[in-house]
Amino acid sequence: MKKRVFSGARPTGRQHIGNYLGAIQNYVSLQAEYECIYCIVDIHALTTLQGVEGVKNLQQNVREMILDWLAAGLDPKKSILFVQSEVPEVTELHTLLSMTTPLGWLMRVPTFKEKVKMQPDNVNYGLLGYPVLMTSDIILYKAEFVPVGEDQLPHLELAREIVRRFNSLYGDTFPEPKPKLTQAPMIVGLDGVQKMSKQLNNHIELAATAEETAQRIMTAYTDPTRQRKSDPGHPETCNIFHLHEAFEPMKTKDIPAHCRSAQIGCVDCKKLLAQEVNAALAPLRERRHELASRPAYVSDVLSDGARRAQAIARETIREVKDRMNLIRKDT
Numbered sequence: 001m002k003k004r005v006f007s008g009a010r011p012t013g014r015q016h017i018g019n020y021l022g023a024i025q026n027y028v029s030l031q032a033e034y035e036c037i038y039c040i041v042d043i044h045a046l047t048t049l050q051g052v053e054g055v056k057n058l059q060q061n062v063r064e065m066i067l068d069w070l071a072a073g074l075d076p077k078k079s080i081l082f083v084q085s086e087v088p089e090v091t092e093l094h095t096l097l098s099m100t101t102p103l104g105w106l107m108r109v110p111t112f113k114e115k116v117k118m119q120p121d122n123v124n125y126g127l128l129g130y131p132v133l134m135t136s137d138i139i140l141y142k143a144e145f146v147p148v149g150e151d152q153l154p155h156l157e158l159a160r161e162i163v164r165r166f167n168s169l170y171g172d173t174f175p176e177p178k179p180k181l182t183q184a185p186m187i188v189g190l191d192g193v194q195k196m197s198k199q200l201n202n203h204i205e206l207a208a209t210a211e212e213t214a215q216r217i218m219t220a221y222t223d224p225t226r227q228r229k230s231d232p233g234h235p236e237t238c239n240i241f242h243l244h245e246a247f248e249p250m251k252t253k254d255i256p257a258h259c260r261s262a263q264i265g266c267v268d269c270k271k272l273l274a275q276e277v278n279a280a281l282a283p284l285r286e287r288r289h290e291l292a293s294r295p296a297y298v299s300d301v302l303s304d305g306a307r308r309a310q311a312i313a314r315e316t317i318r319e320v321k322d323r324m325n326l327i328r329k330d331t
């Protein structure tokens with residue numbers, strides 16, 4: 001039998017090439033070998049969004065994200081694709097696990113401490129419970145592998161601890177989920193310094209037009225030590241070169257030599273990159289366009305995903321409640 005993979009991502013709207021190279025491509029390729037469950041974690045999003053203003057784009061963000069996922073090759077015939085809040089069993093498991101998770105473990109989580117600094121006016125209870133909810137996501141489906149970026153390793157370590165504790169208190173119930181680190185290196189944004197992110201506006205959307213893509217690439221920073229076209233470049237520290245490598249490692253293998261010897265200038269190098277990115281994304285963009293014209297189909301994909309996920313979730317909840325002696329027995 002195929003082993004099960006689970007991963008979740010917050011609904012951040014249109015995905016960018018950093019999300020694509022860093023996570024989505026990996027999700028797609030895992031479908032061949034594993035039974036995959038991919039979830040848009042809208043409840044987790046509420047740990048940082050608040051009020052009518054805060055939540056107003058949630059539905060749209062979910063919609064944009066699922067369009068990108070489907071266009072990129074996540075296949076509802078192979079995988080379960082669903083929205084977290086549509087399988088409310090996860091909140092039940094979260095509450096039950098919260099009874100076996102020591103407070104100290106949660107207060108030590110690095111992302112919690114960061115969030116407390118970042119949003120001192122909204123240190124809500126859910127923020128502390130974030131890793132418990134994430135653990136619930138994974139183990140509700142008894143997933144064995146979790147594709148994540150390195151930033152999520154502390155959360156996953158905690159998930160394993162929560163599982164070990166539950167299993168030792170109530171008997172072997174859950175497998176310990178193992179991380180499946182993405183091979184792709186971190187994609188730096190167009191500012192050349194920070195990780196590509198929508199928030200920093202240093203990104204290229206998958207759904208961007210070819211023109212927008214080219215325009216954004218032309219504004220990107222390159223090797224800062226290269227002032228004139230005649231200066232030799234340093235591809236190893238150049239953001240644009242790393243994108244060449246990520247997109248077309250074979251076709252662009254001459255670029256480092258040509259850059260070092262100043263045979264190619266940054267403008268031409270960026271034009272080449274824009275062509276590569278646009279050519280690589282053209283089929284995805286076409287599929288996305290087609291999917292966007294069939295909202296009922298996309299909606300059905302998510303409903304069907306939730307239904308299939310819920311069937312698994314119900315069984316796990318039943319088992320957990322039984323372990324915790326929450327099931328009434330006729331005496």
Ligand code: TRP
Nearest residue numbers: 006007008009010041134137146
């Ligand atoms: N915490 C993850 C992130 O911010 C999102 C997430 C929620 C997740 N539940 C998950 C990832 C379960 C993997 C498995 O990226």
